Amino acid sequence: MISTLLTDLGYEFAQNALIAGTIAAILGAIVGYFVVIRDSGFAAHALAHIGFAGAAGAAILGLSPLEGMLLLTTGSGVFMGFTGDKVHRRDMAIGVVLSMSLGLGTLFLSFYSGFAGQARAILFGDILGVSDVQIREMTVLALLSLAALACFSRRLLFASTQPRLAEARGLSLQALSIAFMVVLAISVTLASQIVGILLVFTLVIAPPGIALRFCRSFWAGMIASVILGVIGTWAGILLGFITNRPVTFWIPLLFFVLYLLTEGYSRIFLRSER
Amino acid sequence: MSAALLISDLGVSFGETTVLSGVNAEIRAGEFIGVFGPNGAGKTTLMRCLLGTLRPSQGTISIFGQGPVKASREIGYMPQGNVGFESTALSARALVHAAWRGEKWGVPWSTRESRAEVDRVLEITQASTYADRPFSVLSGGERQRVMLAQALLGQPKMLVLDEPLASLDPKNQALLIECIAEVKRAMNATILFVAHDMNPLLHVMDRVFYIAGGGALLGNIDQVVNSESLSHLYKFPIDVVRAHDRVFIVSREGNVTEAACCD
Ligand SMILES: Nc1ncnc2c1ncn2[C@@H]1O[C@H](COP(=O)(O)OP(=O)(O)O)[C@@H](O)[C@H]1O
Ligand SMILES: [Mg+2]
Numbered sequence: 001m002i003s004t005l006l007t008d009l010g011y012e013f014a015q016n017a018l019i020a021g022t023i024a025a026i027l028g029a030i031v032g033y034f035v036v037i038r039d040s041g042f043a044a045h046a047l048a049h050i051g052f053a054g055a056a057g058a059a060i061l062g063l064s065p066l067e068g069m070l071l072l073t074t075g076s077g078v079f080m081g082f083t084g085d086k087v088h089r090r091d092m093a094i095g096v097v098l099s100m101s102l103g104l105g106t107l108f109l110s111f112y113s114g115f116a117g118q119a120r121a122i123l124f125g126d127i128l129g130v131s132d133v134q135i136r137e138m139t140v141l142a143l144l145s146l147a148a149l150a151c152f153s154r155r156l157l158f159a160s161t162q163p164r165l166a167e168a169r170g171l172s173l174q175a176l177s178i179a180f181m182v183v184l185a186i187s188v189t190l191a192s193q194i195v196g197i198l199l200v201f202t203l204v205i206a207p208p209g210i211a212l213r214f215c216r217s218f219w220a221g222m223i224a225s226v227i228l229g230v231i232g233t234w235a236g237i238l239l240g241f242i243t244n245r246p247v248t249f250w251i252p253l254l255f256f257v258l259y260l261l262t263e264g265y266s267r268i269f270l271r272s273e274r
Numbered sequence: 275m276s277a278a279l280l281i282s283d284l285g286v287s288f289g290e291t292t293v294l295s296g297v298n299a300e301i302r303a304g305e306f307i308g309v310f311g312p313n314g315a316g317k318t319t320l321m322r323c324l325l326g327t328l329r330p331s332q333g334t335i336s337i338f339g340q341g342p343v344k345a346s347r348e349i350g351y352m353p354q355g356n357v358g359f360e361s362t363a364l365s366a367r368a369l370v371h372a373a374w375r376g377e378k379w380g381v382p383w384s385t386r387e388s389r390a391e392v393d394r395v396l397e398i399t400q401a402s403t404y405a406d407r408p409f410s411v412l413s414g415g416e417r418q419r420v421m422l423a424q425a426l427l428g429q430p431k432m433l434v435l436d437e438p439l440a441s442l443d444p445k446n447q448a449l450l451i452e453c454i455a456e457v458k459r460a461m462n463a464t465i466l467f468v469a470h471d472m473n474p475l476l477h478v479m480d481r482v483f484y485i486a487g488g489g490a491l492l493g494n495i496d497q498v499v500n501s502e503s504l505s506h507l508y509k510f511p512i513d514v515v516r517a518h519d520r521v522f523i524v525s526r527e528g529n530v531t532e533a534a535c536c537d
Contacts, residue, residue, distance in 0.1 A: 151379055152379065153381050154376060154381060155376065158372050158377065161357070161359075161373070162353075162369070162372070165351055165424070166376060166377070167325075168325040170326065170377055171377050212363060213362070215363060216364060217371075218371070218372065218382060266363065
């Protein structure tokens with residue numbers, strides 16, 4: 001078993017899987033941290049599904065699926081950002097954009113029959129089929145997103161934790177919301193390359209969600225989130241190689257178990273704090 | 275002495291409805307002003323104008339000689355209502371830290387300077403003992419002390435406190451008021467304290483800013499809180515009843531507009 005693992009790791013597809021998984025996990029964990037403190041889980045979920053329509057429609061415009069996804073998710077992200085920070089209004093807008101995109105996706109799918117295989121890869125991810133070109137694309141996009149986020153992360157943290165106060169210090173909640181949604185759209189698209197649209201949640205929400213249950217400072221939470229994301233992804237990929245079962249089964253399973261443990265722990269722990 | 279806050283002919287309308295009109299006030303540096311008025315009178319609206327998050331429909335505001343947007347860094351602010359954070363373990367200290375120069379670009383690094391400032395404000399409001407606990411497990415009184423602490427970041431010259439007493443029991447109300455009075459003595463800050471009931475503040479405030487019926491009245495307690503002035507402001511008959519050093523504001527029809535306790 002171990003020897004098959006070692007042989008597997010000698011192959012380029014296996015190395016690429018680990019590299020791509022690491023990039024997606026790091027970006028997902030960092031961006032996801034803000035998703036969790038901003039309560040934007042629904043937006044992340046929706047953006048992933050919106051990407052599906054983009055990928056399906058890309059062929060019509062002569063774009064690659066990745067380009068199509070990026071185009072539609074960033075566009076939708078900007079639109080969602082415009083609705084600002086009122087949760088109810090925001091969720092309405094997200095719901096409307098989401099259903100419109102899924103409708104479009106269905107329409108695009110009806111245009112060609114050969115898309116089914118590709119659609120499968122988009123929905124469930126294709127971590128074993130990541131090419132060198134894709135890795136390069138992912139690296140560039142991830143670095144761009146992180147650089148952008150680094151520029152406004154201080155403002156974003158302030159506005160996310162205390163919007164009324166941030167407004168009073170002259171920050172535009174709407175501009176921050178739009179900027180963040182664009183970064184989120186890119187991250188979600190990258191993560192969906194690895195785990196597929198259906199499971200983006202596991203890379204964007206699970207690691208920071210777990211970290212925020214027990215980390216009390218911003219940096220502890222951020223670092224824990226990245227470590228959890230990367231370890232979970234690696235473990236999932238390796239388990240996939242060993243068992244020959246889908247990686248997109250193992251990664252969510254690991255985070256599910258971790259989540260249950262954290263939930264149990266923090267219940268006992270937080271209660272005794274009073 | 276120059277005015278800390280100068281409001282002239284201020285008016286605020288939301289579409290057709292006029293919330294405030296013809297509001298004038300001159301507040302000196304170092305004054306403790308109690309801001310009162312019934313629900314929906316426009317207290318929060320006025321505070322938002324001072325903070326520059328709401329542009330008045332007419333009139334001007336000058337804070338230490340500057341317009342509200344420029345003066346915003348001179349103001350420490352405690353917004354009305356609660357912060358969320360029920361589901362995370364983020365500590366009170368982390369929340370305060372996020373507010374320290376939170377309007378700057380870049381990454382929210384934790385530096386020696388930032389940690390020292392956060393320690394300082396938590397110390398002043400005596401919130402240090404529980405500052406490392408998750409904010410979500412703190413009691414109402416403890417949370418308000420943390421929110422007060424963050425209003426003190428950067429040593430602002432003016433504090434705008436929007437209903438900090440809401441949802442506190444009388445004992446915690448008294449503790450928080452004591453703490454704020456202490457802060458005022460130490461920093462000589464100008465304080466605008468919005469509250470529903472004026473009784474807990476009678477012994478600490480210098481003057482009263484009463485908002486009702488679209489207008490406002492600023493003056494000493496005796497000048498403002500009497501039947502004649504308030505009836506004029508409310509535009510209907512109001513009785514002011516004093517008993518055992520407490521003030522009760524009652525509409526003449528018998529509906530209590532502002533009771534001593536219990537909202
Ligand atoms: N953004 C807004 N749009 C329309 N009406 C508003 C807005 N903000 C406040 N109001 C109205 O202004 C009035 C005063 O509100 P507010 O200042 O919050 O009262 P309070 O004195 O209780 O703090 C209320 O009738 C409220 O409905
Ligand atoms: Mg109010």
